[in-house]
Amino acid sequence: MKKHDQDFMKRQNRLTVFEIIKSQQPISRAAIAKQTGMSPTTVSRIVAELTEEGYLLETEQVSAGLGRKSTLLAMVDAAVLSVGVELDRHRIHIGIVDIQGNVVAKTDYARATDESVNATLERIGAEIDRLTKSNEIDCGRLIGIGVGLPGIVDNEKGVVVFSVQLGWKNVALAEKLKAITGYEVAIDNELKVKALAEHLKGAAIGSSRTAMLGFGNGVGSALIVDGEIDRGKTNSAGEIGHTTIDPNGMMCDCGKAGCLQTYINIHSLLSEANKIRPVRTIEELFEARRAGERWAVYLVDRALMYMAITINNVVCMHNPDTVIMSGELTDKFPEIYEEVAELCIKRFVWEPLRGTFAIRPSELSGQGVVIGSGLMSQNCFFALE
Template sequence: MEYFVGIDIGGTNSKIGILNSNGDILKSTSIKTESIEGVDYTLNKIWASVLELADELDITRDLIKGIGMGIPGPVIDQKKVGFFANFPWEKNINISEKMEGISGIKTRLDNDVNVIALGETLYGAGKGYSKSVTIALGTGVGGGIFIDGKLISGATGAGGEIGHMKLEKEGKICGCGQKGCFEAYASATGVIREALSRLQINKNNELYRLIDGDLNKLEAKHVFDAAKKGDKFSLEIVDYVSEYLAMGVGNVLNIINPEVIILSGGVALAGDILLDKVKEKLPNYALGITIENLQIKLGQLGNDAGIKGASALTI
């Protein structure tokens, strides 16, 4: 029996799992990333956790055939990271080489949303499709493009950065420092920012009551929950967000023409109240032929998508 390790490195926590060759997670754990302590510290800590999981499963090190990692940043040739989003680490570090030096096991990596896309494509909502795009709608907006058996990462690892398509000239400021990005409108951060702006003017609504008048408590989920209760104020925000989401998805359809769009992340959990509006508006932004037979699905794997996809990099 052969085993593989999947690692999803996040800014706060890193999820680690040991899987079999079928992509089944046999055992997993989550540890603090502690990136402030440096890359070598973090990688050694991760490897120590892998060994603990292996011991609990009674798996010897020689049976682990590969380590896959999802990294928040652009990855070149599944080895080198151009820069780390939210990590105080140097640019262009060969993480593959470092991890192989620590573990003695073949290591491959890719962007964190790319490995989520790979997980959903092989084991989740995209199973059976050869052309899929996964859009992660969380604090930001990320994308993973899977075409004919391959992830599209581009020359410098920035392929699939869907969140930074420009939807408005001189639009809202994005976390990347530029203006008018898809991410500035369709992410959870974008939803909250739009809601806060409107709540400064109108407090006579279900959303304001739902957060007990405390604007610091506001989350994107509150907006969608209030909208589902029929709150006109919140429904207008959902309509606003869905317009930009349809615009962004439409651009993706026109460029990639996938069979399926997979939406994951917290904003996607809004479900039909958001998806129905996106589907309604999509013909305004996408060529008709790209919508024919198109499937739009919610991700199925949740927090396991990153681990599963990462492990598949070496299977």
């Protein structure tokens, strides 16, 4: 076997052992060897490396039944920290994330929609510096930055290929942000990293096939199969918001007419609402609906219908065991979760697939992208080490 292939296998084995300990701690070396099929010698070597580097600790616990003591392994949560960034059209969220995905410090602030790439990244760098200093974070433990954002992302090259919401095209974000901060930077689509976080820490724990749907400033989806993100050829799998519903429909920000997201996203809902009367925020629109104003009831109910149709389409395409609803609409107005779920059951989900999947709200809500981005950065670090 060539040295390159041997090195790749060693890195993959190391990452596999690390992830098993992280998710199943405390756990013995023998249990890891049984799960992975690796030899006890290989497992012991990897464990010794991780322990020496300060990532693991050993505990003495009595094994069940026989009363014998066996050495179990656990993570040192604070041994490694990373920065998770959610970069959205109007707001930026930043968090310091430990090995278990706990957010130990966080901040968020408004972003102007016309803010330049350089201004956005300089501000992110400054906020990370301020956050670490104000919380007395040991920067020697920070191993990198993960960024989740809406749009098509080349995650291997660290390039934002196209983001309708941000108005960015072919932006070498990872390279630019590394030059500003000095840290290694990993980037990906926001729903993909959010789905990863839900799989590891949220509503998708135990699921082998999860579809994550995001309803907010845009509409998107992500699929996690056996713990791995389904990316497609160009990492654009899941861009369901730009599937065409009506070629003669409303214009989308992307330049096409009749995209699915024009019937659901916040910008389109407010644009339609302002044809009736001035409505500045999505909260005002929902207040008008609660007050029984017919135009507002129509707009929101139509959006909920298309959300249910989206779930049916994703279920028919991917046959998941779990569908998670997330995004600004479901975070701000949790009552719509029950309404959409009921529409799915009563009207829109294809009958042979009813009862084959669970519909759940996001458990991580506003922190999902930050957590997922931070964990993505850690995965890149441990895979390379």
